[in-house]
Amino acid sequence: MIDYRALLALHLIAVPLFVSGVLVTALILPSLAAGEETPRRQAERHRVRRWNLILTTPAMLVVWVVGLTLAAEGGWFAAGWLHAKIALVVLLTGLHGMQSGRLRRLDRVGGVTRAPVWPVPAILLLAVAIVALAIIKP
């Protein structure tokens, strides 16, 4: 059986990789989506999409799988804070899914898909609330 602290360390390595990936993509997406299509923008879009595929998405999967394993190992499934946390993580995961869809569409059709800026504060608020719930465990 894997040591609980080793799992927690893995969870806490994957969390900032996931959150920073979603946040940086949310910041960059509006400028990738608007304006003239140029080879440079195309290359930038490719880079952001590759980052999403090789780092942000795998980090998100690790956060989920290891988080659920920690919950099972630690007997946390009865705790209210964990239910609230999982609900907020579902929202964060949904925002990441939206981003991935936008990046895919942008890669297919070029810079014609508009991207909103509201995901930036939404991601920040969700991340702060999730970390606070995990640490304070109200």
Ligand code: HEM
């Ligand atoms: C559905 C996915 C997730 C599940 C099931 C989950 C579950 C857990 C569990 C059971 C713990 C161990 C609590 C302990 O032993 O003290 C933990 C720790 C932690 N999680 Fe998650 N987690 C998930 C996603 C996330 C996300 C997305 C973040 C951040 C945005 C996050 C941040 C943290 C932090 C900061 C801790 C350390 C708490 C401490 O050691 O006091 N988790 N998580």
